[in-house]
Amino acid sequence: xxxxxxxxxxxxxxxxxxxxxxxxxxxxxxxxxxxxxxxxxxxxxxxxxxxxxxxxxxxxxxxxxxxxxxxxxxxxxxxxxxxxxxxxxxxxxxxxxxxxxxxxxxxxxxxxxxxxxxxxxxxxxxxxxxxxxxxxxxxxxxxxxxxxxxxxxxxxxxxxxxxxxxxxxxxxxxxxxxxxxxxxxxxxxxxxxxxxxxxxxxxxxxxxxxxxxxxxxxxxxxxxxxxxxxxxxxxxxxxxxxxxxxxxxxxxxxxxxxxxxxxxxxxxxxxxxxxxxxxxxxxxxxxxxxxxxxxxxxx
Amino acid sequence: xxxxxxxxxxxxxxxxxxxxxxxxxxxxxxxxxxxxxxxxxxxxxxxxxxxxxxxxxxxxxxxxxxxxxxxxxxxxxxxxxxxxxxxxxxxxxxxxxxxxxxxxxxxxxxxxxxxxxxxxxxxxxxxxxxxxxxxxxxxxxxxxxxxxxxxxxxxxxxxxxxxxxxxxxxxxxxxxxxxxxxxxxxxxxxxxxxxxxxxxxxxxxxxxxxxxxxxxxxxxxxxxxxxxxxxxxxxxxxxxxxxxxxxxxxxxxxxxxxxxxxxxxxxxxxxxxxxxxxxxxxxxxxxxxxxxxxxxxxxxxxxxxxxxxxxxxxxxxxxxxxxxxxxxxxxxxxxxxxxxxxxxxx
Numbered sequence: 001x002x003x004x005x006x007x008x009x010x011x012x013x014x015x016x017x018x019x020x021x022x023x024x025x026x027x028x029x030x031x032x033x034x035x036x037x038x039x040x041x042x043x044x045x046x047x048x049x050x051x052x053x054x055x056x057x058x059x060x061x062x063x064x065x066x067x068x069x070x071x072x073x074x075x076x077x078x079x080x081x082x083x084x085x086x087x088x089x090x091x092x093x094x095x096x097x098x099x100x101x102x103x104x105x106x107x108x109x110x111x112x113x114x115x116x117x118x119x120x121x122x123x124x125x126x127x128x129x130x131x132x133x134x135x136x137x138x139x140x141x142x143x144x145x146x147x148x149x150x151x152x153x154x155x156x157x158x159x160x161x162x163x164x165x166x167x168x169x170x171x172x173x174x175x176x177x178x179x180x181x182x183x184x185x186x187x188x189x190x191x192x193x194x195x196x197x198x199x200x201x202x203x204x205x206x207x208x209x210x211x212x213x214x215x216x217x218x219x220x221x222x223x224x225x226x227x228x229x230x231x232x233x234x235x236x237x238x239x240x241x242x243x244x245x246x247x248x249x250x251x252x253x254x255x256x257x258x259x260x261x262x263x264x265x266x267x268x269x270x271x272x273x274x275x276x277x278x279x280x281x282x283x284x285x286x287x288x289x290x291x292x293x294x295x296x297x298x299x
Numbered sequence: 300x301x302x303x304x305x306x307x308x309x310x311x312x313x314x315x316x317x318x319x320x321x322x323x324x325x326x327x328x329x330x331x332x333x334x335x336x337x338x339x340x341x342x343x344x345x346x347x348x349x350x351x352x353x354x355x356x357x358x359x360x361x362x363x364x365x366x367x368x369x370x371x372x373x374x375x376x377x378x379x380x381x382x383x384x385x386x387x388x389x390x391x392x393x394x395x396x397x398x399x400x401x402x403x404x405x406x407x408x409x410x411x412x413x414x415x416x417x418x419x420x421x422x423x424x425x426x427x428x429x430x431x432x433x434x435x436x437x438x439x440x441x442x443x444x445x446x447x448x449x450x451x452x453x454x455x456x457x458x459x460x461x462x463x464x465x466x467x468x469x470x471x472x473x474x475x476x477x478x479x480x481x482x483x484x485x486x487x488x489x490x491x492x493x494x495x496x497x498x499x500x501x502x503x504x505x506x507x508x509x510x511x512x513x514x515x516x517x518x519x520x521x522x523x524x525x526x527x528x529x530x531x532x533x534x535x536x537x538x539x540x541x542x543x544x545x546x547x548x549x550x551x552x553x554x555x556x557x558x559x560x561x562x563x564x565x566x567x568x569x570x571x572x573x574x575x576x577x578x579x580x581x582x583x584x585x586x587x588x589x590x591x592x593x594x595x596x597x598x599x600x601x602x603x604x605x606x607x608x609x610x611x612x613x614x615x616x617x618x619x620x621x622x623x624x625x626x627x628x629x630x631x632x633x634x635x636x637x638x639x640x641x642x643x644x645x
Binding site: 077101102108109113116140144149159160170187189221 | 401403406430463511515518520525567568569570571603
């Protein structure tokens with residue numbers, strides 16, 4: 001098994017005629033993902049080079065392809081709210097936003113809309129989701145390397161950083177382990193699905209034996225996961241690599257990394273994240289290479 | 300982007316929040332057409348302004364020049380003020396704290412209010428906003444009527460200006476029941492006001508870093524310092540940057556004098572064209588004078604990595620650069636250790 005994405009995932013790409021959107025669609029098709037339709041307002045009726053029909057709206061696309069169960073959003077930042085609102089209102093159960101630099105105010109609105117509708121929103125700034133050997137959505141894993149980096153296995157991976165999804169997965173694969181599903185949740189101040197949301201899904205997934213998270217300074221998503229682990233609602237082992245520890249020792253008043261939170265009640269620093277996760281029973285890796293070493297101690 | 304107090308107060312006025320009567324001065328000899336006593340406030344971004352002597356009360360007009368001169372020459376956390384905000388002193392009966400920002404626990408905007416102004420958000424009670432239909436509303440909670448008006452204005456500012464933080468601390472309550480904003484701390488969303496900006500920071504060390512990806516960049520800073528290296532800068536470039544962008548960034552990073560090494564590093568990339576990225580690096584490197592002779596450790600992996608490394612080998616041979624090339628078989632951490640060792644030998 002795996003979570004969120006598998007052989008039955010049927011994708012609609014919003015922004016399919018753009019440079020990033022068309023590349024993502026082609027790479028997804030190459031991996032075997034079912035990409036059924038695309039949306040670009042004003043370009044309805046066209047067909048992409050890869051033979052995917054383009055529609056003017058999500059509604060029009062769904063009229064022809066009611067089996068779509070996932071929307072990938074790859075449109076410029078100023079159009080993300082409108083695109084997400086369309087797919088949320090169309091009740092598409094999984095929506096993954098690749099676009100970076102989406103205004104936080106608009107992300108807050110999307111999160112509220114998605115909650116009301118009961119759909120899963122991942123991102124913004126999500127590199128994508130891959131269930132090794134089954135299907136992938138987004139830009140995760142280029143076709144040149146995807147089969148050596150992402151191999152089927154029992155480790156769930158969740159990362160704020162898109163780049164680290166591939167690095168960590170490669171290290172896990174080289175150690176003879178593989179991944180059930182790898183998810184880039186994005187490192188923005190507000191994100192749709194956070195560490196805890198995804199860990200809860202892995203907790204129910206029989207094929208996931210342990211979970212690796214890559215976190216970084218800022219926000220409170222790592223601390224919220226730690227609180228749930230401490231409360232005993234998570235039983236699977238979590239291995240955590242948290243970036244930003246040394247940067248806190250620099251003689252600078254500046255916050256590095258992605259946007260920090262303001263309402264944090266003393267949380268948010270890399271030190272706070274490491275301490276709370278450790279206290280909750282997570283295994284802390286100091287480098288990516290330590291991840292498989294720690295995984296081997298519990299598998 | 301964080302605003303200076305006076306810029307924040309200009310926004311307050313735009314949205315109908317009262318601020319003290321004031322004059323903004325750029326030199327100590329400026330005329331102060333205000334009623335004394337006044338408060339002089341150094342316009343710097345530091346949060347330690349009060350602690351570090353950036354605020355002074357002046358009782359008499361004749362003392363103003365000297366105190367202003369003092370403030371104009373006082374550096375606060377490395378920043379010298381260009382402007383001093385001079386405000387008439389406010390007589391108040393109570394100081395409140397009020398702010399709007401984003402709560403990552405609830406993942407929504409939140410109002411924070413405290414009856415102890417000055418204590419900051421840590422002492423405040425947090426009220427998540429309510430999402431009705433398609434907009435955010437203040438929570439149904441009773442505050443004094445005139446304060447409610449301030450909060451409504453603050454919400455309008457928060458939304459229309461795309462603020463991440465709109466804070467009034469202290470918010471003075473006067474004997475007549477009116478409210479005046481004593482300070483303004485506003486942070487605007489860089490995704491809206493500076494979308495093309497890349498985070499860049501000069502650090503006190505001697506090893507230049509070009510690290511790819513936000514999270515990986517932070518991690519690599521940790522790793523380099525863990526191995527005893529001193530980073531000269533922090534920069535983020537993620538996505539799939541064209542060669543020209545990497546070239547520009549390379550020039551910026553390597554133009555620092557006194558460098559002893561350079562680390563070009565990234566995890567295995569998902570979709571970044573490694574050839575394009577490293578071509579940009581070489582183009583930038585060629586424009587640095589004097590020509591760098593220090594060790595340059597490159598650890599990259601991803602699409603077109605082999606082509607990229609073949610190109611680098613040729614460039615190193617023909618043009619005489621001290622490149623040390625590593626792919627995924629060498630850990631990022633190991634490449635940091637190698638670089639620190641090479642730097643210590645020079």
